Amino acid sequence: MAATRKKNKAGRRILAAGAGLATVGALVAALPAGAAQGSAEAGHGNGKGWGRMVDVQLLSFNDLHGTLEPAAGSSGQVTRVKEDGTTEKVDAGGVEYLATHLREARKGNRYSITAAAGDMIGASPLVSGLFHDEPTVHALNRLDLDVTSVGNHEFDEGAAELRRMQYGGCHPTAGCFGEEKGFKPFRGADFPYLAANVTVEKTGRPVLDPTFVWEKDGVRIGFIGVTLEGTPNVVTAEGVKGLKFGDEVETINKYTKILERKGVKSIVALVHEGGMPASGAYNYNCDGDGDGTGEGVSGAIVDIAKNVSPQVDALVTGHTHQAYVCTIPDPAGKPRLVTSASSFGKLYTDTTLTYDRRTKDIVRTAVDSANHVVTRDVPKAGDMSRLIKDWNELAAPIANRPQGWIAADINGRGSTAFEKPLGDVIADAQLEGLAPADKGGAQLAFMNPGGIRADLVYKASGSEGDGVVTYGEAFTVQPFTNMMNVVDLSGANVIAALKQQVSGSNLNAVKILQVSKGLTYTLDMTKTGADRVVDGSIKLNGEPIDPSKTYRVAMNEFLAGGGDGFPALATGTNKLVGASDLDLFNAYLAAHSSATAPLAVPAANRITVVQ
Template sequence: MRRMTAGAATLAVAGALAVAALPAAHAAPERPGAPAAGKPGHGHTVDLQLLAINDFHGALEPPSGSAGRVTHEHEDGSLEDIDAGGVEYLATALREAREGERRTVTVAAGDMVGATPLISGLFHDEPTIEALNQLGMDVVGVGNHEFDEGWRELIRKQEGGCHPEDGCYVEGREFEGADFPFLAANVVHEETGKPILAPYTVLNLKGAKVGFIGVTLEGTANIVTEEGIRGLEFLDEAETINRYTKELRRKGVNAVVALIHEGGYPASRAYNHDCDADGGGLSGPVVDIAERTDAAVDVLITGHTHQPYVCTIPDPAGNDRLVTSAAANGTLFTELNMRYDRRTKDIVRASVEGTNRVVHRDHRKATDLTELVTFWSELAAPVANRPIGWISEDILGRGAGTLESPLGNLIADAQLAHARQLDDAAALALMNPGGIRADLTYAASGDEGDGVVTYGEGFTVQPFSNTVHLIDLSGEQLLAVLREQVSGANEAVPKILQPSEGFSWTLDLTRSGADRVVAESVTVNGQPLDPAATYRVAVNSFLAGGGDGFPTLAEGASPLVGGNDMDVLAEYLAAVSSAESPIAAPPADRITILR
């Protein structure tokens, strides 16, 4: 596929169709025992294969801890965790899946970059874009994390060129940008209403024309830094898809796939669980989107929730339609097989089948991706391999699976300690759970030895380069913040802030809305919360701007800006741990939860 240029993106926004042939590299000899796709026998139909990932988050190296595990459900109902992922294995798995397929396309539903480990994040995610190019990625819908460094940086990732501040990282080696289009149909300039990037693209798969529309969640503005999206508006997902579906059909493209960076929650965490069995189905925001998305859309590839599922949700015409997600971090990919009717120029809905497939680490590694990972790893090594602390056991964050996590508490403690160096009146710290991207694992991920926490491992946990802010909140405002965890934007999917030591409250899940926070239970350093008192509170810069649905935090008075949150964590670990005295996971007992 030719590289998307600024001019090509503009034409696409104006409604022109970007029609391109798939690279010849996607064709390969038929794998033993597999039927040849597109062979005679279907009459007026031909076979199509669609391979999909989502929420890759720059996981070039095999992700550690819970971020690198998927759950398999055996026939007897027992569950088994499997280590998975790593771009060298993902490349091999995708290439093997394409073997024997004449018409195949590889797509992604957002968050390919952003919240990435140091090997990618240190270089503004150029390594991830280069890896996706080598994977044979054809189309990517944007997600919220594509905007972590601002929309102009996203444009650079599309078009290429050295970073405006950091420049090129190796003399004579300029970043060339993505070989695939980023699609952003519902991300528009407020002044013009036009998308910042192409809203859709059309691929001509040996005579089968398929349109792809990409959208991110409408609530993106609530979960990214305001500065990076100033001047942009995020439109309703289903309404946007419906608009461009009609446009595609007017141009004779009846086969349509939606790439939606919003997701749902299946009844089981197992990637191979029968989503539609026993009425389990899917819950969460994507259900409403799917039910409102034009019946002319044939498949919905989704993401954002990091869950694995292949489910059916009825379209507005009452017909079942597949909605899929492949977990996160390149641990799975979804394989969809379907037939394309050359007479109607549409996908035969009844023929669509999907399966989530594990990216096993006993695959052979793709040598070209090994070379790429090695190149960037060696550049990052002087920073990544520096020890910053010592632990005696796993300290779970994202992998805890609980509303309060040991790692969340540890980070909050670190930020409070830093805040008290700036102002000894600091009373407490709060950490957003979405800012904790991984676990600290005891087992060594490299040559550093068990129990050693490296800067690279810490960066994987906190990759956003936020700063620690001190703000004044009244007791009444602080209670409002706690209520915002479970109400307003966070009512359907609560975001429970991680508290520093000495700050506690009770969360009563038998209640609903803001009432789930028991007001009389809130204590600061053992004393009941005083609504009239002023408390000095430490939060990261994202929260201080009202991010994650906490507008009251943006009202904080007397702001004081401290250090980078990753450096704050490193300094804290160095102060409280050593090789001779590693720290254990702090107990997650600051929030009392009633069920």
């Protein structure tokens, strides 16, 4: 258990065990504003810890995704609103800088907790992903992370691998990494992963600890960690095999009651589910006129926040890779803090929780919070630099291999368009690799947009030269190594899948599939639901898709299982399993580019969008 491994932090925090699981207490409702002000005036500790009122610093972040080095291109930038109302892009992120910022932020704070809201690992760049994310767990240990919830990507390799991340041990097939460099065996996370709403189907017990209590000098802050209930829809079936994912609100409220009985009266919920802010700038005023109605953010987190017990005083969220610090009313109508710190270690949130020693509760009227940029104008943390250097040296023989050449940036993750230039390249690579009769006979290919994890950036990040795409860069774009499937789909189900992009579970958060060359259609965003995909506009090589005809369709195993809200794609038959998506991507780069004829940016003209 984390409590026994991290003996050097026993004075800072504890795990409260119950029935073999860590438990935490619920927050009591905030004091009336007048009482809170009177208490603060009478005996505020100013963070020193000796008065009645104690300032507890909560530093938080989310969705790191193993991004140890600064992300390239737009993935490594945040948007800032300047005083004159204009915006600017700021380079941000990288754990060498994140460590420096967090360590500086903790100075002068006697009570400081660092927490995260999931997806610390998974979909990671090569320096972490090649080693099954052991490097990232090492980095998080050095960051002094106290606690995190699980996210959906923590299940990419299944429950057994997640437990290995928590408890340590060598990988079951790859073995121990870095033995030739004298690395010690992987010891696992020094912090607890919380998975309150993820249970083992056979036993009904949480797959990992549901709750955690941080304690120092009698100050106790409880944490409950959950991931989105819809995790099975965004992870391969194998990754969530044997697991059940419960409702976020019901789970948090359940453990709030349990933990309240344990005497812990202050809670933060770590929720790997999020929202969409009204602005893309990290420092915009999310609350507008300050009425605490939560109008500055929309999406799944709003309903969760409005229904989670009033005993919970703050929600640290993630999953949507957005930045916001908002207040959303709890079921009692009182404003409650909800935060998210973008992704890839580009921001961290600094929240002050004022703790009343007499009531053992957070004075919610005194809670203050803001997002801060992990700028790259500070000294790098030496221990993180050494860690990255060591793992990069192990990865170098593979990571530095040239795979192809590009003429300019080909944007994927950084593109805001429905049809992404890099999405076209990936879909074409899948079609080309699986079109031969002995490879599956594919006639068209679909690629899920969430599986495109980065951009291909022209400017070299290392010594390979501008325009060169290395294996490491290609891996960062396609890190899942999903096996490709080619299946028979009726034309009716091809049409149904395209309509499911904008209906069903994707009605309010559309997921536009990237399509291979030859497939065209019109997307009319002035309409609603499935009607947005214009009937009769779907064509393959200029011919309308025939609902009664059978087509051979290539897609990764995630989509072939109906992932991302595409049940029509799960109806495929006569399946042939092909090469991995990454192998096909690299093969396409090699076949279609050279130093003298680099791959051009696609026109991205397959989907006609009416706004």
